[in-house]
Amino acid sequence: MPPHLLPLTARTGPGGRLSVGGVDVLDLAEQHGTPLFVYDEEHLRRRCREAVAAFGDGVAYASKAFLCRAMAALVAEEGMCIDVSTAGELHVALAAGVPPARLVLHGNNKSEEELARALEVGVGRIVVDSFDEIALLHKLTGGHGQTSTSARRPQVLVRVTPGVEAHTHEYVMTGQEDTKFGFSIASGAAAGAVEALSSSTDVELVGVHAHIGSQVFALASFVKAVEVLARFFLPLGLPELCLGGGLGVAYVEGEQAPTISEWAATVHHACAEAGIPPATRITAEPGRAIAATAGITLYRVGTVKELPGIRTYIAVDGGMSDNPRPVLYGSGYEAFLPRATDAERPLQGTVVGKHCESGDILVRQACLPADLVVGDVLATPVAGAYGHSMASNYNKVTRPPVLFVANGQARVVVRRETLDDLLRLDQ
Ligand code: LLP
Secondary structure, three states: OOOOHEEEEEEEOHHHHHOOOOOOHHHHHHHHHEEEEEEHHHHHHHHHHHHHHHHOOOOOEEEEHOOHHHHHHHHHHOOOOEEEHHHHHHHHHHHOOOOOOHHOOOOOOOHHHHHHHHHHHOOEEEEOOHHHHHHHHHHOOOOOOOOOOOOOOOOOEHHHHHEOOOOOHHEEEOOOOOOOOOOOOOOOOHHHHHHHHHHHOOOEEEEEOOOEOEHHHHHHHHHHHHHHHHHHHHOOOOEEEEEEOOOOOOOOOOOOOHHHHHHHHHHHHHHHHHOOOOOOOEEEOOOHHHHHEEEEEEEEEEEEEEOOOOOEEEEEEOOOOOOOHHHHHHHOHHHOOOOOOOOOOOOOEEEEEOOOOOOOOOOOOOEEOOOOOOOOOOEEEEOOOOOHHHHHHHOOOOOOOOOEEEOOOOEEEEEEOOOOHOOOOOO
């Protein structure tokens, strides 16, 4: 496996046996069963530190990429704020002990309950997405700038769409005009929102936010967004500009993505070129770039079906319930055997899951060692973002546990679901 697709502390021992964080991953599969998410804690920490060093205070981790209490605590320890976009993400971050002031509330359709909770606990920022939300904020703050429990006016950013089409999958493109998110600059809606928010005594408008999409490799897309945003932002004289998340990561051999530092340098340069004052707080919200490469998924091969002249199906004990990305976006992944990480991979096959549909594909064009056998542990790298967080119980499959590994130790941060967990909500 190319090292840039593996977690930072990945090492290979005799025969190419993989360890991460000083822990042998085959031993983990033995002890904890499969499927299993394994995260390199050092990798996560280093990416957080890189983001803080590159963007400064205020840079937030987009928790939709992967969230549990341990992750929220780690991210906060490393100095990042956290972007939460639902009551659920807010609840987990608070349960981890993250100070509310370090949270940024997102969402294109925040409910009254979600907004009320955010105001009650005093989240650091609310990113306002619609005129209906402005009306709700007015209602909840009682029209006189304060809730009963929060001492200061809530600080808000206005989310705008710059009309920039990022080069990525249609489902995760958000900067274009035809979108459910934010206020359009071109139509004048964004100016209307600024007008409403800045003349309000209920909230304090501190900045502008934009998120052009996800899994974006071309830094030029961010530069284009900055150019459009700057024209809108500059006359407002506001202190903060957030450029959202979206930095892409390499999933398969041959792909190379910019680093967080390169992304930040490009954004800062573009902001300076556009005349944005140096004192402006320029922030971002990376999710995938923090978590994706830190995590691998371990599966066990259950059957190998060779259809002569057609294809070889390699079925594992997980599937679209632990990683829906290939089905949803046609995303590509690599697969390898962690007992022989660096082995030649001449066997071509399709890695599928155990769900009752043909679309249940994990790796459409996998290359694997020729001596693969039933019972082998098979790994997919770059599985740390939008895998566990989008996992489901389809076919009443229980969701895998999550382990954090570091310094030769593994700790379970999310336990495996049990069959009884599947009955928990039944009445
Ligand atoms: N900020 C906002 C407002 C967002 O909507 C998102 C992602 C992010 C930040 C973080 O973006 P990232 O740095 O992770 O690209 N499920 C899809 C990705 C959906 C992204 C949604 N919003 C996938 O698996 O590719």
